[in-house]
Amino acid sequence: MLKGKGFKGILMSTMVAALVFAAACGNGGGSNNGSSTNQPSNGNAATEAPATETKLSGEVKIDGSSTVFPLTEAAAEEFNKEHPDVRVPVGVSGTGGGFKQFCKGEIAIADASRHIKEEEATICKDAGIEYTELSVAFDGLSIVVSKDNDFIDHLTVEELNKIFVTGSTVKTWKDVRPEWPSEPIVMFSPGADSGTYDYFNEAILEKAGIRNDKQISFSEDDNTLVQGVAGSKGGIGYFGFAYYEENQDKLKVVPVDGGKGAIEPTHETIKDGTYAPLSRPLFIYVSKKELERPEVAAFTKYYINNIGPLADEVGYIALPDDKYAEEAAKLQ
Template sequence: MSTMVAALVFAAACGNNGGGNETGGASNAPTNAATNEASNAPTEEAAKLSGEIKVDGSSTVFPLTEAAAEEFNKLHPDVRVPVGVSGTGGGFKQFCAGEIAIADASRPIKEEEAAACKEAGIEYTELSVAFDGLSVVVSKENDFIDHLTVEELNKIFVTGSTVATWKDVRDSFPAEPIVMFSPGADSGTYDYFNEAILDKAGIRNDKAISFSEDDNALVQGVSGSKYGIGYFGFAYFEENQDKLKLVPIDGGTGPIAPSNETIKDGTYAPLSRPLYIYLNNKELERPEVKEFANFYIENIGSLAGEVGYVALPDEKYAEEAAKIQ
């Protein structure tokens, strides 16, 4: 797992290369919407933009893209940007079928997905847009958990687990049945948890666990069960912290809870992760798509904090902006 954390830190520092045609070189792309109001004002030509930009994919990335789409629409009211939430895997299926212009993803594209895109003639550009801390949560009514270790999380969720009660996890916990909630298999959050916590062994699938691609359904499930536990993006915890309790995770250096600071500096390990959008390069030839992509990268740093995520360093956004050109 330490290898995975190091890889994430390196990726954040150095950037990620997309699978399609990209141009290198740094740029000084602005990253703060408030300080760049003048640069975001539409030109006469840009103001006349119209059309539809279809986006789908990760429910974790959804709040970021929705925020960007809403702000973009204020400048370009004739451009529609519908944003779906079919999960990272579901988004890539549509993306590689040429059905959407942009895929939201809470993990990098898989080899088989990249192969499907290549077979369909879809070239793409990968852009990192923010950091997230995958958050483990229990109900506010839970009065016995103050932290969990990575090993205990593995014991609870791994396929083939015989753990049935909280006492099976830690002897000091009550002998009450565990009620588990997890994103579905099409979710990048599912994939990341499976890799970071379960060493790719897979998540159990029995009567003790419920799956949903809708993070709001997971919130409702956990908050409504005193002995429930689930996981999803940090933004969904922040939005619902009045009814959820955050569980600090001990990855080997003591219990650490996700926060803007621990997510950005990587100390919330191994559950800190970058988030992405994927652009269909052919779609970028449409002026409204390119304008939206530029707007997204120029402004998402300031929007990220508003919707519960952590912005990348300014120099990273400059690198990502250069890929769009």
């Protein structure tokens, strides 16, 4: 019955056929000129897909200006939605306080409502801290009084100087203008570590310094200043436009006459510079060494690429798009 091949020959042929069949199954069940025409059905497609982006973690420490704080906080919150494992704590020790930490290498980014001072830049240089300055938005330093104040219609730069300058003898509103009431003036100002303090001192007081007596209170917390002015009928203070907008139900903003008529701070007058001399740019400073960390680089790029719309949301004025493009190019 097994003529020609015998039992061993048939067994060998069966084994060869089985091997061929197994090879065909291993190639997806068929071939066409040596290449598979079917996708693997055993999950191999996932292992052959390109590797996904590395998941970010770590911490990006930030401190500095209370004026810039709402911008940076908004950027941090939105960034965390995409990178929940990256911590972005944001402090408010004032522009000067932020630079002190920054130049010691204690934080990655400093929020600033003014340019870095020459002496601060020297401290950073001596400590080996190189940095990049990035403009993030415009702000209008706003002069505010209580909602209960019904007599102030505007103030001139000269009158603001008369009220706040060191050595001032002004005690009541009548001392400012004879037709105003003898209501005691209660002043509220950011502290000396604040960039807003420095800007006001330069733009309004010509660097003469702010008075420091029993009629004035200082705080690095703008919310404390808001509450102080709102709770004092004769109160007056100054801080960033965003804090006024957030609290305009209890504060009255004062138009300022810088020599070309009284101008009220608005998005338009701040952006076009007619609200003078109190329109100003805002900044963040980022350490170049810290930028080598992927989480810091990712956050900084996210900040610059997204802060325009966020600025509008939190009461600041966005820069032109081409300016943001310039700032982004600094990070390349």
